[in-house]
Amino acid sequence: MPPFIEVARSEDVPQGKVKVVEVDGRRIALCNYDGAVYAIDDVCTHDRGPLGQGELIGRDIECPRHGALFDVTTGQAVRLPAVRPVRTYPVRQLDGAIAVEVEAT
Numbered sequence: 001m002p003p004f005i006e007v008a009r010s011e012d013v014p015q016g017k018v019k020v021v022e023v024d025g026r027r028i029a030l031c032n033y034d035g036a037v038y039a040i041d042d043v044c045t046h047d048r049g050p051l052g053q054g055e056l057i058g059r060d061i062e063c064p065r066h067g068a069l070f071d072v073t074t075g076q077a078v079r080l081p082a083v084r085p086v087r088t089y090p091v092r093q094l095d096g097a098i099a100v101e102v103e104a105t
Contacts, residue, residue: 004092004099013037013098018061020052023102027052028089030098031072033059038072039089039100045070046082 007021013032020029020042027042029052040061042052049065056062060069060078068082075088090101 002101002103004090004101006097006099008098010037010093010096010098016056018052018054018056020050021100023100026102028100028102029061029072030091030100031056031061033072037091037093037098039091040070040072040075041087043086044068044082045077045084045086051086 013019013030029042031038044063046068054062054064069079075085092099
């Protein structure tokens, strides 16, 4: 099992906000929904747009290019034009640290 890598602090990702971090060469969007942080690829599966620049609307993040929506808790595409899910990553929060489990590339 890959190790968890600390990528941010809780105060870096306020509730309802998104922060993009780089882990082992991957851009990952940290999304704070309802006090829990979820990690997804920072890439829309429709046109490779930067999801981290989109707005978090409840549990969904909206791609700023064409309005596709993804559920940050599951990665599922919930609104066209995207139909494929975005990759998600396990997250651990402990003592204010946010760590993400990412397989080596």
